[in-house]
Amino acid sequence: xxxxxxxxxxxxxxxxxxxxxxGCDPTPFLRVRKNRKFMGLQDEMAVVxxxxxxxxxxxxxxxxxxxxxxxxxxxIPFEEADLQxxxxxxxxxxxxxxxxxxxxxxQRAHPLLTxxxxxxxxxxxxxxxxxxxxxxxxxxxxxxxxxxxxxxxxAALLEGRIARALVVGVAHQQNFLVRHHLARLEPxxxxxxxxxxxxxxxxxxxxxxxxRGAVVLLRLGALRLxxxxxxxxxxxxxxxxxxxxxxxxxxxxxxxSPQDSPGRAEPLHHEVAGRDGLRARSxxxxx
Amino acid sequence: MSARRHRVVITGMGxxxxxxxxxxxLRAGLRAGTSGVGPITLFDPATLATRIAAEVKVPxxxxxxxxxxxxGQLPPGAPDLRWALRDRxxxxxxxxxxxxxxxxxxxxxRPEGPGAASVGxxxxxxxxxxxxxxQRPGFAPPAGAARQGFLQTPADLCARMLSLRHGLSAxxxxxxxxxxxxxxxxxxxxxxxxxxxxxxMLAGGTDSMINPLGVAGFCTLGATSTxxxxxxxxxxxxxxxxxxxxxxxxxxxxxxETLDGARRRGATIHAELLGYxxxxxxxxxxxxxxxGRGALLxxxxxVRDAGLTPADLDAVNAHGTSTPKNDPVEALALxxxxxxxxxxxxxxxxKSLIGHLIxxxxxxxxIAAICGMEGGYVHPTLNLDDPDPACDLDHVPHQARVHAQxxxxxxxxxxGGQNACIVLGRAPA
Numbered sequence: 001x002x003x004x005x006x007x008x009x010x011x012x013x014x015x016x017x018x019x020x021x022x023g024c025d026p027t028p029f030l031r032v033r034k035n036r037k038f039m040g041l042q043d044e045m046a047v048v049x050x051x052x053x054x055x056x057x058x059x060x061x062x063x064x065x066x067x068x069x070x071x072x073x074x075x076i077p078f079e080e081a082d083l084q085x086x087x088x089x090x091x092x093x094x095x096x097x098x099x100x101x102x103x104x105x106x107q108r109a110h111p112l113l114t115x116x117x118x119x120x121x122x123x124x125x126x127x128x129x130x131x132x133x134x135x136x137x138x139x140x141x142x143x144x145x146x147x148x149x150x151x152x153x154x155a156a157l158l159e160g161r162i163a164r165a166l167v168v169g170v171a172h173q174q175n176f177l178v179r180h181h182l183a184r185l186e187p188x189x190x191x192x193x194x195x196x197x198x199x200x201x202x203x204x205x206x207x208x209x210x211x212r213g214a215v216v217l218l219r220l221g222a223l224r225l226x227x228x229x230x231x232x233x234x235x236x237x238x239x240x241x242x243x244x245x246x247x248x249x250x251x252x253x254x255x256x257s258p259q260d261s262p263g264r265a266e267p268l269h270h271e272v273a274g275r276d277g278l279r280a281r282s283x284x285x286x287x
Numbered sequence: 288m289s290a291r292r293h294r295v296v297i298t299g300m301g302x303x304x305x306x307x308x309x310x311x312x313l314r315a316g317l318r319a320g321t322s323g324v325g326p327i328t329l330f331d332p333a334t335l336a337t338r339i340a341a342e343v344k345v346p347x348x349x350x351x352x353x354x355x356x357x358x359g360q361l362p363p364g365a366p367d368l369r370w371a372l373r374d375r376x377x378x379x380x381x382x383x384x385x386x387x388x389x390x391x392x393x394x395x396x397r398p399e400g401p402g403a404a405s406v407g408x409x410x411x412x413x414x415x416x417x418x419x420x421x422q423r424p425g426f427a428p429p430a431g432a433a434r435q436g437f438l439q440t441p442a443d444l445c446a447r448m449l450s451l452r453h454g455l456s457a458x459x460x461x462x463x464x465x466x467x468x469x470x471x472x473x474x475x476x477x478x479x480x481x482x483x484x485x486x487x488m489l490a491g492g493t494d495s496m497i498n499p500l501g502v503a504g505f506c507t508l509g510a511t512s513t514x515x516x517x518x519x520x521x522x523x524x525x526x527x528x529x530x531x532x533x534x535x536x537x538x539x540x541x542x543x544e545t546l547d548g549a550r551r552r553g554a555t556i557h558a559e560l561l562g563y564x565x566x567x568x569x570x571x572x573x574x575x576x577x578x579g580r581g582a583l584l585x586x587x588x589x590v591r592d593a594g595l596t597p598a599d600l601d602a603v604n605a606h607g608t609s610t611p612k613n614d615p616v617e618a619l620a621l622x623x624x625x626x627x628x629x630x631x632x633x634x635x636x637x638k639s640l641i642g643h644l645i646x647x648x649x650x651x652x653x654i655a656a657i658c659g660m661e662g663g664y665v666h667p668t669l670n671l672d673d674p675d676p677a678c679d680l681d682h683v684p685h686q687a688r689v690h691a692q693x694x695x696x697x698x699x700x701x702x703g704g705q706n707a708c709i710v711l712g713r714a715p716a
Contacts (some may be wrong), residue, residue, distance in 0.1 A: 038572050065566065065584060073463060075441070076411055087418055096419040098499060102333035106503045114504045115572060118410070119463040124703035127567035133584060135565045136705060137475060140408070140463040141443055148460050152475065155482065177413075177439060184434050227403075227458040229450035230365040276447055278458050 004154055005287065006218040007209050008057030008202035010049045011245065011252035013195055014041070024048050031061070031129045040116030042077060042172040043125045045198035049248075050126045050166055057202040058214055059164070063132040068162040070153035071126070072139045072146035072244040073119035074171030075178045082113055083176060122170050134162055143169070143239065143246045144278030147225055150203075150247075154223060157205055164208065170198040171243030182241075185275065193241030199248025216287030217255055221267055224281045231277040239272065246272065251284060295480045296714065298398065298554040299542035300654050301386025301491075303379040305341035305535050305641045308350065310386060313651075314658045316640065317666040318687050322519040323641045324533050329497050337511040339518040340497045341535035341642030347375060350382045368448050370432045374412040374440040377448065379538035379647070380493035384449045387489060391542035396552040398544040400486015403457035404449040405476040407468025407492030409646040412440045415499055449489060449540075457485050463646070466606075467565070468492055469539065470649030470699035470707035474563030474589075476543050477709070486544070491650035493538035505534060508573065510610060522643075523670035524607030524636035525614050525678040532608040535642025539650030546715060558657040559712040561595070561694070564588025568704030574612050575700065579620030585706035586624050586696060593694070593710035597624050600632055600710075601692035602665050603680075604656040606700045607636025608643055617698065618678035633690055634680040635659075639669035649699035653709060656695045660713050665690045 014024040026044045029051035030036060039047075054061065089105035090096055115121060123138050137152050139145035146169040153165035172178065173194045182189040201218075209216055239246035247270050254268050268284040302309070305323025306316030316323070323341040332338040343350075351372065371377045384404075391398060417438040420426050428437050435441070446459035460475060462468045469492025476490035496502070505511045512531040514521035522533040549556050566588065568581030575582065590597055606617055622629045637652045644651055659665050664687045671684035692713065699707045 035572065069567070078413075083418060087415070087422065090415060091419055091422075094419070094423055096415045098331045099333045101415065101499055101503070102335045106335065106507060109503075109507065111507055114508065118465065118703070120465045120701060120703045120705060121572075123464070123567075123705065124572060127569040127704060128572075131569050133567050133569050133581060135588070136464065136567060137471070138462060138464045138468075138705070140461050141441075144458070145443075145461055148458060152478075155478070155484070159482070180438060181441065184437075225458045227450070227456060229447050229455070229459075276443060277450075280458075 002154060002220045003206050004157055004203055004220040005206045005209050005216045006201045007204055007214040007216060008053035009217050009252045009255055010052035010056065011199040011249040012045050012048055013197050014045065029129050035125065035128065038112055038115040039125060040077065040172065041196060042073065042170050043122050046122035046168055046170045047125050047129055049198045049200035050130060050168060053200040053202050054130065059202065061130045063130050065133040066163040067132055068134045068153060068156055068165045069123055069126055069132055069136045070149035070165055071123050071168040072149050073122055073141065074173060074243040075141045075181055076117050076119060077172035077175040078117055078177035080176035082110060085109065142244055142274050142276065143272040144274040144276055144280055146244045146247055147280035151223055151225060153203055157203060165203040166200060167203055168200045169245040169248045171245045172196055173243055189240050195241050197242040197245035197249050199245045199252050201248055201251065218251065218284040218287060221283035221285050226279045227277055229277045237273050293481050293483060294546035295477045295543050295560045296546045296549050297541050297557045297560060297657065298544055298549050299387040299391030300557060301383035301540045302651055302654050303343055303350065303383050304537040304651055305343055308343065308345045317655055317658055318662065318664060320667040320669055320686060321640060322669055324518045324521055326518060327497060330499055332502060335502055336506045336513050337502060338515045339521055339533060341533055342497055343379065343537055347378045350378050365451050367432055368444055370436040371440055371444040371448065373436050375495040375536065376409055376493040377445050379495065380406065380445045380540065381448060381452065383491060383538040383540040384453065384489055387540040387542050388453050391554060394553045398487035398542060399548040401457040402455040402487045402489060403485050404446045404455050404459040405472040405488050405490035406446045407462045407472040407646040407650065408442045408445050409494030409496055411442045412498065413500055414438055445493060453489060455489060464705045465701035465703055466645055466648055467699040467701035467705045467707035468646040470709055471565060473541065473560065473650060473653055474565065474707060474709055477560045477563055480543050480545060488543045489540055490543055491538065491540035492647035494644055494646040495536035496645055497534055497536050502534060520670050522609050522639045524609040524639050524668055525674055525682060526671050527673045527675045529609040529611065529614065532610055532638065533642040535644045537644050537651060538647050539654045541650065556714040558660060558714055560709060561712045562589045562593025562710040564592055565707040568706065570704055573702060575616040577616065579616045579623065581704060581706045582617060582620035582700055583623050585708045586620060589696065589708035589710050595694060595710060598628060599694050600696050602690065602695045603632060603634040604652050604695060604697040605634050605636045606698040607638050609638060615675065615677040618680050621680060630681050632681055633665045633683050633688060635665050635683045636668045649707060653697050653711060656697050656711055660692045660695060663689060663691050
């Protein structure tokens with residue numbers, strides 16, 4: 001065992017889930033309401049899962065400088081309508097025209113487009129809404145890199161550099177640009193597996209959780225990462241469609257639906273084998 | 288998850304920048320105060336408000352001295368990822384990585400233990416021409432490997448190509464904390480080596496946003512200088528007449544290993560990476576906290592992590608973007624950090640020479656700081672003709688200053704309120 005435990009855990013799968021899932025409205029968690037206009041779906045999902053996990057952990061929304069954020073953002077999302085709007089005013093005889101782009105498309109593009117797709121924006125929105133001023137790691141773009149963030153969070157806790165960590169994975173997958181990417185892989189990610197998803201866990205040392213009387217949901221038994229950059233481009237595993245959120249969604253679903261999971265005496269295992277050559281495995285014991 | 292602490296040193300550096308595509312060229316440019324800014328040539332900026340940038344002047348074909356084009360250098364069966372070289376930042380990273388590893392292994396051996404890449408990387412290249420082509424009736428996207436780079440080039444390939452090229456067998460890190468990413472990549476790498484979780488790291492940052500969408504995006508935000516008529520005078524951090532940053536491009540990669548390991552194998556040590564701190568502003572999406580709260584937190588954390596106090600700092604490589612909002616806040620945070628010593632600790636801004644390299648900026652600026660420590664000088668801040676009274680620091684305007692340094696603080700602050708700082712120390716005797 002690592003001496004680390006989970007005291008808050010949540011996920012959202014806002015579209016197309018077979019069974020009902022909680023919605024994805026960040027409004028209850030917004031400290032600065034005017035920031036809503038800057039938020040894309042990835043930002044909304046990140047704030048929602050962070051807020052719910054913190055509530056479950058019994059922590060306030062004022063995290064301060066002794067909490068850290070360890071977040072993995074999925075591939076940069078762009079909706080086709082936004083791109084078409086730019087393209088429409090950039091074409092000259094069917095070809096991209098820089099002159100038209102500069103003179104017309106730039107003026108007509110949605111001014112907040114940039115804010116809504118940048119991969120570090122979910123981290124910004126979590127920091128501002130939960131007053132998180134501590135250290136961070138923002139990785140990209142898949143489950144393997146979520147595991148990297150988790151490993152760094154664990155190290156920061158064990159080395160005493162932070163009191164608690166929010167580990168967040170967020171992937172806005174159902175958009176033109178990400179679908180384009182996932183479809184061109186060989187073999188492609190099956191479209192029916194591609195989902196928007198986010199998950200968050202609150203990680204603490206068991207000593208800290210015990211000291212504040214927090215309910216322990218999971219204990220981190222083991223964490224292992226391996227890498228082979230020369231690995232052939234094989235298909236990822238079945239959770240590939242959830243991108244960076246896959247490990248956390250698995251844990252959250254397992255805790256929320258114990259009847260679907262192994263017995264309480266059995267550990268939960270999660271494993272990813274990414275196309276990037278990164279393999280990761282974690283073992284968790286129920287609290 | 289060991290917390291044991293090794294001293295971490297830098298034994299290799301590589302740089303691809305607007306003022307040089309070798310370390311020696313960069314060093315000479317820094318010392319001389321050379322500007323890399325000029326009119327945009329990579330595409331026709333037409334009537335965009337900003338039509339200047341700091342471009343890497345050498346054609347990509349010349350940069351591929353490395354290179355993955357030589358299949359014999361790759362492990363058998365390794366995927367062919369050369370299509371990703373379409374993206375300038377991938378080429379920059381490979382060349383800077385090649386330089387850094389060549390320098391680190393010049394003594395005849397590799398750093399000890401399994402290595403890993405840690406890369407701060409910018410947004411994925413998106414091609415408007417490809418998007419337009421997709422709309423044309425009968426157009427078929429390219430087949431085979433080239434299809435993987437059509438429309439958009441995945442940014443995560445950079446770390447994989449570096450890993451393949453240099454036999455890095457430990458999991459890579461890909462960091463996307465925008466303008467802080469390069470410094471974060473170094474800081475996280477330092478922690479991994481210091482704790483013994485990685486043997487060595489090839490760490491740094493790479494970026495190129497000098498493309499239609501990139502430049503237009505910054506124009507829309509009003510973030511970039513529009514001093515198109517005098518490009519070399521456009522990047523002017525801390526000057527009263529600054530009007531925004533100048534976009535740059537490039538890469539900086541450094542090899543980090545333990546001091547003990549470097550000594551055992553007789554490697555040349557350039558500097559020690561002593562401390563790292565990062566923080567959130569938790570304030571505004573595009574403006575820093577007005578009192579520099581997050582910046583100060585990160586600087587204090589880096590100094591504390593280095594086992595030093597602010598009184599030990601001999602110089603500062605500022606984030607210094609040349610934007611109206613950022614420079615006074617950074618100056619205020621430095622004033623609060625340094626106290627009365629504020630008027631005696633030289634501060635310089637590399638962006639005045641090479642522009643803002645976004646995700647690569649922290650890594651290249653760390654290299655600039657190390658060059659200064661090794662050479663006993665602080666490079667100049669160009670165009671600082673009339674220092675803004677709101678930015679009252681010990682500036683180094685126009686010309687390099689001879690100044691011995693043991694400890695240098697290097698700052699990077701990102702759009703979105705992420706702040707990252709490192710403390711570098713002169714190479715141990």
